[in-house]
Amino acid sequence: MFKLVLKVIQLLVLAMLIVNVANAKTSHISKLKVPPGFKVELFADNLPNARTLVAGDKGTIFIGSRQAGNVYAIRNNKQYLLAKNLDMPNGIAFKNGSLYVAEISRILRFDHIEERLANPPKPIVIRDDLPKETHHGWRYIAFGPDGRLYIAIGAPCNVCLDKSVPQKYAQIRSMKADGTDERLEANGIRNSVGFTWHPLTKNLWFSDNGRDWLGDDLPPDEINRVDKRGQHFGFPYCHGGIIPDPKFTQYPCASFSPPAKQLGAHVAPLGIAFYEGDQFPAMYRNQLFVAEHGSWNRSKKTGYRVAIAKIIGEQVVAYDTFVSGWLKDDKAWGRPAYVLNLRDGSILISDDKVGAIYKVSYEK
Numbered sequence: 242m243f244k245l246v247l248k249v250i251q252l253l254v255l256a257m258l259i260v261n262v263a264n265a266k267t268s269h270i271s272k273l274k275v276p277p278g279f280k281v282e283l284f285a286d287n288l289p290n291a292r293t294l295v296a297g298d299k300g301t302i303f304i305g306s307r308q309a310g311n312v313y314a315i316r317n318n319k320q321y322l323l324a325k326n327l328d329m330p331n332g333i334a335f336k337n338g339s340l341y342v343a344e345i346s347r348i349l350r351f352d353h354i355e356e357r358l359a360n361p362p363k364p365i366v367i368r369d370d371l372p373k374e375t376h377h378g379w380r381y382i383a384f385g386p387d388g389r390l391y392i393a394i395g396a397p398c399n400v401c402l403d404k405s406v407p408q409k410y411a412q413i414r415s416m417k418a419d420g421t422d423e424r425l426e427a428n429g430i431r432n433s434v435g436f437t438w439h440p441l442t443k444n445l446w447f448s449d450n451g452r453d454w455l456g457d458d459l460p461p462d463e464i465n466r467v468d469k470r471g472q473h474f475g476f477p478y479c480h481g482g483i484i485p486d487p488k489f490t491q492y493p494c495a496s497f498s499p500p501a502k503q504l505g506a507h508v509a510p511l512g513i514a515f516y517e518g519d520q521f522p523a524m525y526r527n528q529l530f531v532a533e534h535g536s537w538n539r540s541k542k543t544g545y546r547v548a549i550a551k552i553i554g555e556q557v558v559a560y561d562t563f564v565s566g567w568l569k570d571d572k573a574w575g576r577p578a579y580v581l582n583l584r585d586g587s588i589l590i591s592d593d594k595v596g597a598i599y600k601v602s603y604e605k
Contacts, residue, residue, distance in 0.1 A: 269574065273566040275601060278522075281564065284589055284600040285320065288313050291591045291598060293381065293512065294581035295335050299355045302581070303340055304591065304598070305333040307379050312342055314358050315598075321358045323351065331434070332380035334390060336418060343380035343392060346371045348420060367420040372397065372409060377432045386443045389415040393447075395432040400452045400477045402489055411476050413447060413467075429473040429497060430465075431480075435512040435579070440527050442555065444468060446501065448510035448531065451480050457539050460484040461503035462510055464531065464550060464557065472498045481506075502557040507536035508544035512579030512591075520586025521603045528552060530563065532577040532590065545573045547580060547590055564590065564601065 273281045285291075285302075290309035296302055303323075304313040312324040312333065324330065324342065332343030340351040342364070348371070349364035351357075372378065377395025385391050396403070396411040403410040411430050416423040426445065436447035445467040451460045461481035465474055475482065475497035477489045482499040504510060512532045516525045528549055535544035545568035551559035567575045576594040583589060587602040 269595065269597075270599070272569070272574070273564055273599065275564050278605070279601055279603050282600045282602070284598040285315050286595070286597040287320070288598065289596045290593045291596055292331055292578045292593045293333050294579045294589055294591055294598070295333050295340075295383075296581060296583070297335050297340070297355045298338065300584070301355050301358065302589070302598075303333050303335065303354075305331050305342065307331045307593070312340075314354075316355070316358055321361075323354070323358070323361045324364070329375070329379040332382035332392065334382045334384050336384050336388075336390075341367070341382060341390065343371075343382045345375060345378040345380065346373045348382070348390075348392075368416075379434070381434045381436065383436060384418075385415065385445065386438055387415075388418070390418055390420075391415045391426060391436065391445070393430070393433040393436065395430075395434075396476060399454065400431075400486060400488065402477055413445070424470075426470055427465075427467050427472050427474065429476045429478075431476040435510065435532070437513055437515055437529075439466075439552075439555075440515050440517050444555070446513060446515075446529065448513050449474065449476075449500075450509055451506065452477075452486070453507075453538060455480070455484065455487075456506075457541070458506050461500070461506055462508050463500040463504060464502040464510065464513065464529070465498070466501040466555060468498075474498050474500075501555075502550055502560060504531075504533070504560070505543055507539045509534040509536060511577075512581075514580040514582060514588070516588070517582050518584075518586030518588075525549070529557075530580040530588065532580050534576050534578055534593075535568065535573055542568055542571050542573055544568075545576060547577050564599075567592075 290306040293305035302315045314321040328344040334341040340354040342349045347369045348367040374397035376397045381393045413427045432450040433447045449463040478492045479494035511534045531548045533544035547564040549563040575592040578593045579591045581589040590599045
């Protein structure tokens with residue numbers, strides 16, 4: 242009888258824990274605010290440090306991480322751990338049935354991955370000669386409309402001058418899918434952890450995190466547009482298109498390409514994505530979602546939201562909040578990291594602090 246009572250007590254405690262966890266999740270979701278007609282749901286959780294998102298051909302959602310060192314997958318509501326103990330595998334991309342994973346110094350390829358989620362293959366090493374510095378060393382990668390693999394190489398510092406010849410930091414570069422034929426795409430970029438291409442013009446757009454220790458309100462973080470290969474966006478000489486660096490004064494800000502949009506200082510834009518679905522109202526089509534990860538060293542926190550940049554032609558004419566609620570009374574319970582279009586026209590948003598993914602849809 243005693244053992245039976247003890248078992249019942251254990252089951253009751255477990256049930257209470259499950260209810261409490263479920264209530265906590267519901268409480269978090271209820272804090273997120275979206276425009277009228279939209280709703281936010283929990284798509285997945287228990288994904289430590291979930292950051293970059295990419296979709297496979299068969300509907301699999303792949304998730305990279307930074308601090309956790311893991312790569313995850315979700316298919317038909319089932320979660321898989323594809324790789325662990327990697328070196329900041331933030332960057333992931335998908336092409337021709339293969340998942341590409343960028344560590345700090347390597348790019349790996351997992352072939353036929355959607356057929357082997359439960360038993361991932363041994364990865365093929367595409368590159369193992371990338372810079373090894375950890376400061377801004379977590380990569381972002383994506384395949385462009387030209388079929389090339391693009392990769393961000395951040396500056397290994399808060400602010401410094403790359404004196405290597407040829408320069409190898411503070412850039413976005415591209416290569417063929419096999420890692421060969423590397424070339425420079427854009428220069429003078431301190432730390433981009435998100436880029437994408439305009440659905441119509443095919444121009445490359447990217448986020449850039451500005452330098453620290455110029456105060457709470459300087460310099461602006463940036464959203465940039467690449468109009469021609471090799472453009473220089475100012476780092477380390479100019480920040481936000483308007484702030485000359487106190488140390489590196491060789492060139493004025495007018496020498497460089499200005500931002501497409503100046504953001505708030507220290508909002509830390511990460512993932513960006515143009516909305517390409519047809520579920521949301523027409524006004525959202527081809528507009529740019531920006532995940533503001535949020536400040537880490539500002540005296541009063543800022544960011545911690547998903548914003549939307551309204552673009553007419555090639556110009557950003559407005560910038561407004563789309564999802565908010567991660568930050569209240571200068572306390573943040575979560576941090577949005579990336580945005581992904583789904584085939585049904587909804588979007589996913591990852592939260593690397595909570596280890597969750599949210600789904601935002603529109604109810605007509």
